[in-house]
Structures are given as C-alpha cells and as structure tokens.
Amino acid sequence: MIKWCVDHKVIVVLFSILLIAGGVFSYTDLERQENPTITPPIALVQCIYPGASPEDIEKEVTKKIEDKIGTIEGIKTIESFSLDSVGIIKVTLEDMSDAEILRRWDKLRDKVDAVKTDLPEAALAPTIDTELTNSFGHVIGISSSDYTYQDLKRVAKNLEQKIKVLDGVAEVKIVGEISPSVEIQVDMAKLRQYHIAPNMILGAIQSRNVNIPGGNLNLEKSKIPVQITGEYKNIESLRNTIVGVSSDTGIPISIGDLSTVTQTEKEADSYALVGQDKAIIVGVRYSNGQNVLEAAKKVDETIKTFEKNALYKNMKLTILNNQPAYVSEAINLFVDNLLSAVVLVIIVVWLFMGMRSAIIVSVPIVIVTAVVLIYMKMTGIPLHQISIAALIISLSLLVANGIVANDNMYLYLQQGKERSEAMTKGVRDVSIPILTSTLTTIASFLPLAMMQGSAGKFASALPILVSVALIASYLTALTLVPALGDKILEVKSRNGGLLARLVHVLKIDRLGHKLMKLYDAMLAKALARPKTTIIIFLILLGMSMTLVPSLGIQVFPPIQRDQYVMSVRLPSGVNLNYTRDVSQRISQLIESDPSTESVAAQVGEGFIQYYDTFDAARQGTNVAEFIINGERAHAEDMAQNVRKAFPELTVTLKFLELNMPQDQPVQVRISGSDIKELKEIAESVEALVKPLNGVLRTEVNYGHDSYKLKVNVDETKANLSGISNYDVASTVRMAVNGLEITKLKQADVDQDPIPVNIRIGKEALKSVSDLDQIFLTSQVTGENVPLGQIAKITTEASFNQIVRRNEIRTITVGLYLKSGASSDAVLFDTQNALKQYKLPPNYQISYGGDNEFADETFGSMVLPAIMAVGLIYLVIALQFGSLLEPLIIMGTIPLSFIGIFSGLKIMNYPIGFMAMLGAISLMGVVVNNGIVLLDYIKLLQKNGFALDDAVKNGAKTRLRPIMIGMVTTVISLLPLMLSGGPLWQPLAAALNFGMIVSTVLTLIVIPCSYVWIEKMREKYKV
Incomplete structure (x- = not known):
C-alpha cells in the first residue's frame, strides 16, 4: 500500500481533496449544541387533588402511586412530596443505557395508568414528565403594567404563530397566562330569603348548558340531522x-x-413577572438533529421584526435566555482553540524540522479532522464542546505519527537512497511501531466510552472521536505522508530550517550542549544506583499523593456565564397574591443594582426549563424563582441584599451545572414513621450541624407548620x-x-x-x-x-409538606456551604458530629448530597481504567514478546501522577471528572515514550552494545524525538489549558503537567529500571 501511494500520488491527493470537501460539508451541516444530549434517568409524576391537605395527598395519592411504580425493576430511589393540593413523585433509575431508560419509562406510564382508578374522583389525571432535559433555547418575556393578562396573551399568541412555523422549531410554549x-x-x-339551596343553582346551570344531538330524521329519500341547542x-x-x-x-x-x-x-395558580410588571413567558424549543444556530437566526429576525411592528404601546419584549447565542460562543471558543493549537504545532514542527517537513506533518491534520467530521455526520454526533475538544486532544497525538514517519524518510534520504525507496522503506520500517503507539493510545481512550452515569454519557463522544482520529492518523501516515514526502521532502530543507538559523544566531547550541552534558551526568549517576533512583521517584510519587486532600473534589464546575437563578421561599401558609407582591419588591431591589441587565420571576412555581440540567423549584403559593441576567460575581452580594431586606425569606442561589444539581451540597436524611418524632430528631440534628466549619446555613425540608x-x-x-x-x-x-x-x-x-x-x-x-x-x-x-x-x-x-424517600417518611436537614468550603470535608465533620447521637428505635440516618454524584461518577471510571491498563499491557507484550518488559514501560504511568497532582495544585484546580479523564487518557500517551526508548535500547543490544552503553546511547539518541513529541503535545493543549474554561482547563492541565513530568522522568526511570532488572536476571540466572 505504501509503495502504491508513492507511485500514485495524484490519486492520493485527489482522494484527500474529496475527504476535505466531505469534511467541509459535514461541518456546515452538523447539529450545533453547547453540550451533548443526555437521556436523564429521572422522571416526575404529578397529580393534582384540589383542596386536599398534605396528609390527604400522602394517603390518597402519593402512597398509592408509589406502591405501583415501586415494582418497576432498576429504580434507584423514589421520592415523593405531598403538598397542599398536589403530589409529586420523583423517580430516579440506576445506571443503564438510554434504550433501557426509555423502556423503564414505558413501564412507568403503564403503572400510572393502572393506578388512576384507585385515586379519588376529584383528583385530576396524573401527568408524567420524562423529558426533564428538554429545554427551551429561547425564553422571551412580554410584559407591561398597562394591560391585562388577556392582552399580553393575545400578543404572545401572535408571536407564537409567527415562530412555530419556522424551520427547526419544535415547540413554542406560553407560560404565565391567566385565562x-x-x-x-x-x-x-x-x-x-327565597329558600334556594346552592345546589339548586348548580343543577339549574348544568341541566341548562347542554348540546345533545337529537339524532337523524329519516325521510323518504333523505335524512335530516336534528340538533337540540x-x-x-x-x-x-x-x-x-x-x-x-x-x-x-x-x-x-x-x-x-x-x-x-x-x-x-381566573384565579391564578402562578404569576410571571418581568421586572415588576405582569408578564407572559414564551419558550422556544428547537428540533433535535438540526443546526440550532441556523434556526436561531430566523427566530432572532422574527423577534426583532415582531418587537418593532407588533407590540402594543408601553409593552416590552425582553430576551431572558438565548441558548443558541451561548452555543455559538462555546463552539467559536473551541474552534479558536483548535485553530490556535494547529498553528502552534505547525510552528513547533517548522522550528525543529524545517518548512517542508512541517507541511508533510501538518497536511494530515486537515485530512484527519475532515474524517472525524464525516464520522460525526454519519453517526449523528453533534458539534459541541466535547467533540471539538476531542479534536484538540487528538491533535498532538496524531502529529506524532507523521513526525516519526517523516523522520525516518528523511534519514534514508540523508543516507543517499533513491527517493521512492526512501519514502517506501522509511515508512514501512516504522509502520509497526507507529501501529503499536496508536493502539496503546486508543487502548487508554476507548474504554472510557464504557462509562455509565450522566457524566460518562456526557463525555462518551470524546474517547470515540479520539480513537477515530488516531486510526485516521495511522492511515494517513502510511499513505499521504509518503506521497507528500516523495513530492517535496529534501535533505537541505532540514539543514535550512528556521530553528538551525536561530540556534546559530542566538548561540542556543551551546545551551543545548550544556543540557545534553547535564542529562549525561544525571543519567550516569542514576544508572550507578538504579535501585536508589527508583526509590527516590517512588517517594516523590508518595509526596504528590499528599496533595490530594488539599485539592478538593468537584465533579463538574458550574457553567461560567453571567446568569444565575435566585429561589425564594416565604413562610408557609402565605397566599399567592402576597408572594407576588413580595416578588415585585424583590425584583425592584434586583433591578436597582447596576450589575443587573434583566430579571424575571415565576411566582408559585419554578421557572421554565431553560437549560438541560436546570432544576426548577417545586410549586407552592410561597415560592418564587428569579432568573437574573447580570454579573455572576455579584450574585452572592445580591442574595445578601435580598436577605437583609426580607429577613423572613429563605433565599437560595442556583448556578447552572453540567450534572443534575442536588438540593443541598450535604444532606442528613432521617427516616421513620411518625412525623412529629421525625421533626424533633431533625431539630436536634440541625442544632448539632449548624455550628460546623464551612456551614453557611441549614434548612429542614418539612418547613414550618x-x-x-x-x-x-x-x-x-x-x-x-x-x-x-x-x-x-x-x-x-x-x-x-x-x-x-x-x-x-x-x-x-x-x-x-x-x-x-x-x-x-x-x-x-x-x-x-x-x-x-x-x-x-x-x-x-x-x-x-x-x-x-x-x-x-x-x-x-x-404540615407544610410530607416527604417520603423509598416509600418511608423522611426529613432532610440540608447544609448550604460557605464559599470555598469542601462538601467532602463538611460531610466528614457532619458524620463525626452525629456519631454519638442516639436515635429512637426504627429510625435511621443516612447521608447524601454532592458525594452521591461524585461516588457514582468516579466509580464509573474504575472499570475503564482497569481495562485501559490491561489493553496497554497486552499491546506492549505483543510487541516485545515479553511479560516483564511491558511492566518496565508501564512504570511511567504512576510517574505521570506526580505531574498531574502537582499541576492541579499549581493551577489551583480541584480533582474532578475531566481531570481524572485526562489522567486515564494520558496512560496510553506516556507509555509511547517508554516504547520508543526501550525498543531502541534493545536494538542496540542486538547490534552488540553492552548493557550500560546500549542504555546510555539509546537514551541520548531518543532524547530529541521524545522531547519534540512532548513539546508538540503540550503546545497543542496550551490554548485549551489557558482559555478552555473551568470545564476543560483541569483536563488540559492534567495532560500537560503529567506529560512534562512523565517525559522527563521516563528518560531517567526507564533506563534505571531496565538496567536493574537485567542485572537481577543475570545475577539470579532468570
């Protein structure tokens, strides 16, 4: 194949152009999203029973529904909330595939249908919501204090008619209307006076307001319908x-x-406000599989035209959320990072290898990117920050194959071989090492696609796309690289490289000689005492592990945008109109702050689902939820201002997160049968945990009676x-x-x-x-x-509400944390504080909060990590034909954690899902340096070199390509580490610092480990 590609360069180039064209088409037509779509394992069942107390709701509604749906297999938890006039049941499933989740929801619908006949006659039919991440991309407020809700609804309906016919729009929802x-x-x-009972009025109206068909009057040749009005x-x-x-x-x-x-x-169940004015909220949801940015352009144009021509006088239209704008911003940021990484890699290769070699190494980047985009289009993977980040991570990895192939082709040209032979033989000789390197890297990434849970599904596209990119890179190294080399590679291009000129002008060669002499001296001392050297590095590894507690754990960081939600809860028992009046005063306070751009509120229930993982407040006459477009840095100050102005309120800030948020970061759950006993226990528990360090405030979810x-x-x-x-x-x-x-x-x-x-x-x-x-x-x-x-x-x-968890009454004491406090540390202190607390018989305490999601997320990474280590070992063992030597190479894996933990500490990043993802994926990258080094050392031994000489010469010879590979990897990830945002910066930092430290240590530890093991073999005749 290599020889054929060299001889048929035109066909290779033509095929490459076709791939590029396909990539361009795929890029323009791909669906755009900010984040991957995840089928949530959570559903809500709601049943309204007008006028019923929480006790009646529990007995007549929630318990009956719980009993039915509790028989469904695969349910993790069932939580029910019995409130005034409504029962809400939250069903959470165990980890399972999206297809299995959908099957469970079908069973859930069947169970709820079956229980309808057991519910009170006055209860409304239960509703089921299984699309909790089905968010509305555009959220628009139409507001005025000069018009009735009917006027606002009429305008909103007009806007709805204009938007819902646009391509790419799946649904337009109007919220806050009062009929x-x-x-x-x-x-x-x-x-x-007239001796008339109220029931007589009811009967008179119901018997009068009828429209019953009178049947058909059959005549000789026709029939005439009879209607009684x-x-x-x-x-x-x-x-x-x-x-x-x-x-x-x-x-x-x-x-x-x-x-x-x-x-x-009509008497309202909820009110919508924009600022202090009455409002109607219009939500626009976009179709799946569409380019949301193209559809959003049409929606934006329609809104602008409507605002200019169709609004009544003194009526205002406010864009409360524009998710497509955030999608565009996120994608543009990552595309910029990708382009910056490509440019930096090309510059590095140019400096070290010359312009012609830079072209040969860089052109495959375009081809591989096109292949990945075509694969995304064919498999329905949208363009989002995960898929683009996969391209950035792949960049440094796929360049390595081209560098190795180009380096060997140049070596044969330098030896004076004929051009075609140099290209063919140069690539063929390294095809197996390149394949091994590609497979070990894929082995570290691909098992990550097996991760379960929402976090695993969130990142599932990354290992798949990286693997596709690596396979494409291997194929281009065997096809396009020799074809390009045959056309443009020249020996003088290397000698005339820009780096050579800079070295000559700046006299950097002296520095290079000094660094080489320093490395020689360090290697000689290390080889003199290989066992001691290994122990020293093990001590360094142990010391780096002590940094872990100080790093803290944060599975996913909050999303960085100038937008936040403030949930407000008034004392129990207040009516909706009073809550609305207080909400208007709160809006006035928020609007008066210079950091606020706009504020809207939903009174009586949570705000419309405007983001996939947004967890709206549960309904209640004492509840209001505000969405604030304003500087995020002022959010805490804003909440404090509201608390000072309205001390009777419970105020909670919510920031958008990638994971499904918990009600409180730390939760103490007390379960038992008697509510009064539960409340007494909860009060005692609250008194014990409230003074703990890091606790801002506490909240008991039963509220006040x-x-x-x-x-x-x-x-x-x-x-x-x-x-x-x-x-x-x-x-x-x-x-x-x-x-x-x-x-x-x-x-x-x-x-x-x-x-x-x-x-x-x-x-x-x-x-x-x-x-x-x-x-x-x-x-x-x-x-x-x-x-x-x-x-x-x-x-x-x-009771204000009755909460049940897994069909047992449960009160939760929730702990909100001070800024910078660790939920793990507070949970540990909480457990210690309650260790001596004695519960009455048949009552239990359990703990929850952020730790549950963290345990589930990090637990899902254990099996993929083990599989990655096993696959890497298998690939290396097949190459070397040995069971021991792969262990020497894989010794570089723990060395990388010295750099990972140190890098996270230096950059002040917590240990999170993305950082650990970077650590696991780094395993396959760092072993490649060990493969390259040990392979050459063994080659020198075969050629007659003594052990010490083979190790020293092999290390010095492979120093340059190993260092170039490390530099290109670090440089390519530098934009992501500096400007990738809090989600991606920990991953890039883990990869970069881990790569730098492991590369340097590999050049010392691998030679020492090999020498020590070989001498042990010789000593014990193994």
Whole structure:
C-alpha cells in the first residue's frame, strides 16, 4: 500500500481533496449544541387533588402511586412530596443505557395508568414528565403594567404563530397566562330569603348548558340531522337562567336575582413577572438533529421584526435566555482553540524540522479532522464542546505519527537512497511501531466510552472521536505522508530550517550542549544506583499523593456565564397574591443594582426549563424563582441584599451545572414513621450541624407548620336536618375556593371555553367566624340551617409538606456551604458530629448530597481504567514478546501522577471528572515514550552494545524525538489549558503537567529500571 501511494500520488491527493470537501460539508451541516444530549434517568409524576391537605395527598395519592411504580425493576430511589393540593413523585433509575431508560419509562406510564382508578374522583389525571432535559433555547418575556393578562396573551399568541412555523422549531410554549373565567358570586342572604339551596343553582346551570344531538330524521329519500341547542351564548343568558319561583309572588327567580355574574380573570395558580410588571413567558424549543444556530437566526429576525411592528404601546419584549447565542460562543471558543493549537504545532514542527517537513506533518491534520467530521455526520454526533475538544486532544497525538514517519524518510534520504525507496522503506520500517503507539493510545481512550452515569454519557463522544482520529492518523501516515514526502521532502530543507538559523544566531547550541552534558551526568549517576533512583521517584510519587486532600473534589464546575437563578421561599401558609407582591419588591431591589441587565420571576412555581440540567423549584403559593441576567460575581452580594431586606425569606442561589444539581451540597436524611418524632430528631440534628466549619446555613425540608380549618360534622344533627355530608362539603368548598360547574363556549373555535365558577360573595367571608354563618338549605324540609348549627369548625396545625424517600417518611436537614468550603470535608465533620447521637428505635440516618454524584461518577471510571491498563499491557507484550518488559514501560504511568497532582495544585484546580479523564487518557500517551526508548535500547543490544552503553546511547539518541513529541503535545493543549474554561482547563492541565513530568522522568526511570532488572536476571540466572 505504501509503495502504491508513492507511485500514485495524484490519486492520493485527489482522494484527500474529496475527504476535505466531505469534511467541509459535514461541518456546515452538523447539529450545533453547547453540550451533548443526555437521556436523564429521572422522571416526575404529578397529580393534582384540589383542596386536599398534605396528609390527604400522602394517603390518597402519593402512597398509592408509589406502591405501583415501586415494582418497576432498576429504580434507584423514589421520592415523593405531598403538598397542599398536589403530589409529586420523583423517580430516579440506576445506571443503564438510554434504550433501557426509555423502556423503564414505558413501564412507568403503564403503572400510572393502572393506578388512576384507585385515586379519588376529584383528583385530576396524573401527568408524567420524562423529558426533564428538554429545554427551551429561547425564553422571551412580554410584559407591561398597562394591560391585562388577556392582552399580553393575545400578543404572545401572535408571536407564537409567527415562530412555530419556522424551520427547526419544535415547540413554542406560553407560560404565565391567566385565562378568563365567569364568576357567579352568590348572595347568601337572598338564597336564605327565597329558600334556594346552592345546589339548586348548580343543577339549574348544568341541566341548562347542554348540546345533545337529537339524532337523524329519516325521510323518504333523505335524512335530516336534528340538533337540540341549549348552550349558553353569553353571560346574559347565564344571568337569566331560572332557578325557582318565589312562593310569595309567583315571580320566576333567576341567577341574576341571587348573585353577581361577571367575567374576570381566573384565579391564578402562578404569576410571571418581568421586572415588576405582569408578564407572559414564551419558550422556544428547537428540533433535535438540526443546526440550532441556523434556526436561531430566523427566530432572532422574527423577534426583532415582531418587537418593532407588533407590540402594543408601553409593552416590552425582553430576551431572558438565548441558548443558541451561548452555543455559538462555546463552539467559536473551541474552534479558536483548535485553530490556535494547529498553528502552534505547525510552528513547533517548522522550528525543529524545517518548512517542508512541517507541511508533510501538518497536511494530515486537515485530512484527519475532515474524517472525524464525516464520522460525526454519519453517526449523528453533534458539534459541541466535547467533540471539538476531542479534536484538540487528538491533535498532538496524531502529529506524532507523521513526525516519526517523516523522520525516518528523511534519514534514508540523508543516507543517499533513491527517493521512492526512501519514502517506501522509511515508512514501512516504522509502520509497526507507529501501529503499536496508536493502539496503546486508543487502548487508554476507548474504554472510557464504557462509562455509565450522566457524566460518562456526557463525555462518551470524546474517547470515540479520539480513537477515530488516531486510526485516521495511522492511515494517513502510511499513505499521504509518503506521497507528500516523495513530492517535496529534501535533505537541505532540514539543514535550512528556521530553528538551525536561530540556534546559530542566538548561540542556543551551546545551551543545548550544556543540557545534553547535564542529562549525561544525571543519567550516569542514576544508572550507578538504579535501585536508589527508583526509590527516590517512588517517594516523590508518595509526596504528590499528599496533595490530594488539599485539592478538593468537584465533579463538574458550574457553567461560567453571567446568569444565575435566585429561589425564594416565604413562610408557609402565605397566599399567592402576597408572594407576588413580595416578588415585585424583590425584583425592584434586583433591578436597582447596576450589575443587573434583566430579571424575571415565576411566582408559585419554578421557572421554565431553560437549560438541560436546570432544576426548577417545586410549586407552592410561597415560592418564587428569579432568573437574573447580570454579573455572576455579584450574585452572592445580591442574595445578601435580598436577605437583609426580607429577613423572613429563605433565599437560595442556583448556578447552572453540567450534572443534575442536588438540593443541598450535604444532606442528613432521617427516616421513620411518625412525623412529629421525625421533626424533633431533625431539630436536634440541625442544632448539632449548624455550628460546623464551612456551614453557611441549614434548612429542614418539612418547613414550618401551617394551620388548617377542620369542619367536624355532627352526623346526628346533620341527618335530622336533612343535610348530607356532600351538601356540607360542596357548600364549604364553594364558599372558600369556588366550584367550576360548567364552561361557556366561545364563538371563535380557536379560543378555549371559559370556565364558570360559583362561589359565595367575598363580603360574606371576612373572617374565619363567618364560616359558621354560611347556611345550607335542607333538601327535606326546605329550612335554612347555619353551618355552625350542624358542625364545629376548629383550627389545627398542618404540615407544610410530607416527604417520603423509598416509600418511608423522611426529613432532610440540608447544609448550604460557605464559599470555598469542601462538601467532602463538611460531610466528614457532619458524620463525626452525629456519631454519638442516639436515635429512637426504627429510625435511621443516612447521608447524601454532592458525594452521591461524585461516588457514582468516579466509580464509573474504575472499570475503564482497569481495562485501559490491561489493553496497554497486552499491546506492549505483543510487541516485545515479553511479560516483564511491558511492566518496565508501564512504570511511567504512576510517574505521570506526580505531574498531574502537582499541576492541579499549581493551577489551583480541584480533582474532578475531566481531570481524572485526562489522567486515564494520558496512560496510553506516556507509555509511547517508554516504547520508543526501550525498543531502541534493545536494538542496540542486538547490534552488540553492552548493557550500560546500549542504555546510555539509546537514551541520548531518543532524547530529541521524545522531547519534540512532548513539546508538540503540550503546545497543542496550551490554548485549551489557558482559555478552555473551568470545564476543560483541569483536563488540559492534567495532560500537560503529567506529560512534562512523565517525559522527563521516563528518560531517567526507564533506563534505571531496565538496567536493574537485567542485572537481577543475570545475577539470579532468570
């Protein structure tokens, strides 16, 4: 193949051009993302049971659903939250493939469907959300204080119609809309006067507002459909509905005689704010498999045109989140890093090898990049920071093959061999060493694709693409490199290299001679005492391990962008309108800070899913969540300002993360059956952990108790009065919250029907004691009976929420940490603080938080690391035909950790997933230096050199190519280490410092280890 490529250079070049063209096409057509898409192993099941207390929700909803879904295999945890009127169940699966996750969600849907018949009749059908990472790329706020929510909704609908037809848009969602409703506020005094029970009004409306097909009238030759109409056309017809007849005057009594009927805005479940103004939030989700940047351009243009021409006066449009802009920024950053790395590598090769050699080595970079892009297009891997980083990491590795091949071709040319023979033989001679080097590097990367968990899936594209790049690099070294060498390689190009001129002008050659003499002296001393030298380096390794505790652990760093979320929780029991008023004042405070660009809030629930791993707050009338576009550095100060202004609030900052965030960094979970006992234990635990170093504040997830009114019906009195429990329940419900009894259809078929609600006039319920005066009309005697006559209303304490974990009631004491505090250290102190704490029988304490995700993530790396070591050993053993010599070479692997830990300490980076990923992938790279060195030493021995002479000459001869390989690796990763952001800088630092230290130490340790082992063999005749 090598000879054929040299003889058919034109075909090789033509094929290369085709690959480049395919790479360019693939690059322009690839889907763009900031991060890889991951199928989350988490689902939420939600069931609304209007008016039910947390205790009722637990008993009638969450426990029944838990019992059903708990039989599904592969579930890691089930957490349920029983709140006022709603139950939420969070299901988390064990590590498994995306396909297995989807199958489990199908079973989850089946189980939830099966439990529907066991739920209370008044409960709404449970909803299931398995797409928690399906985020909205564009989030737009339409706001004004001068218009109603209906006006805002009308404008938002108009924008929705214009955006959803654009290519690449999958969904447009409107959040925060408040629909119109018809309110019938009944005058209880008039009902009492006319002896009309509230249920009579309900029955009259429901029997009147019907539209029942009358069938078909069959005539001799045709059939005519018959329709019976009775639906309400407008509010006036509703007012005129006859309920009864006055017993005194005989005049019909209509609903309008008994109540006030008005069209108003429906009582909201949540409110949206932009700044202090009422708002509607519009979310735009992009289709998978599309170039999101191209689709986003059309959306941006549509928004600009709409803002200019379609907004009402004094109405404002605010871009709250523009994910495509962040995607573009992230990709551009990595492309810049890639181009910088390519330029730096070319410059280094040019300096050391001359311009012609630089061209020969650098052209394959373009071809390999094109091959990787084509592979990405064919396999559906998007262009994101992981895939581009894979190209950057591959760069230094794939250049090495070209350098070795070019160096050997040049050597044969220098010896005077004919050009074609020099190219063919030069590459053929190194084809096996290049293959071994490629395989060992692939062996260190490819097992990483087996990692499970969200972190493993996040980085899964990296080892695959690096392996593809290395295979392509090997093939180009056997094909394109000899073809180019035959065309342009000349001996004089090496002698006329820029580096040679610089060496001559700057007299660097003297420095080079001094460094070589220094290395000779160090190597001679080391070889004189090889065992001592090895022990010294083992001590250095042990010393570097002592740096690990001071580094800290951070699986993934927060995403660096000037945007953050502030979650606010008011005391339990406050109503939604009060929370909205407080939220407006908070927005005013945030807006007044110069660091704030914009602020929006969702009151009553968490903010719309605007990022894949964003964990929105759970709903509640005392909850508000703010998204703030402003300087991230001011976030802590902003939170402190809010806490000072509103000391009764619980304020929590959230920063976007790559991993699914935990509620608190450190969690103490107390499980048992009795809630009061649990709360007492939680208070004791909180008092013990609150003073610990590093703890900013604590939070108990049950919150404070609220109050509820309990209507205790006297069954005997009620029965004697001819009033049923249903009469009492429906009347009280109507008085307190109102009842939806029918819907008023609108003429426009695109508009939703308007709900009709009936309630007792608000003026009749100004205090709790007014409930006693609400009357019920006996269906038997027709008498009006005050509620207080047949029931006693009492005030009782009520739990704010009931949390269950794995079907057991559980209270969590959460610990929030001070800036810079380590969650591992605080967890360790927490466990020590609670070691002597005695729990009552049948109660347990467990711990959680960041450590759970860290243990899962780092645990998933153990098997790939073991496999990588095994594969590397196997490849080296096959090359050398020995079981012992591979161990000598693999001794360079632990040496790299001296550089890795030292480098992380110098750069002040924690130990994280990406740093460990770099450490594992470095294994295959560092052993290549040992292979090159030991292979040449053994070759010299075969040619008659004594052991010491072979080691010394081999080390000096391989010093130059080993150092050039190290320099190109470090230089290529330098842009990523300096400007790759907090995610990639630890990985690049681990690779660079590990590479530098292991390379230097390899040049000492490998010769010493080989000499020591050979002398031991000779001594013991092994």
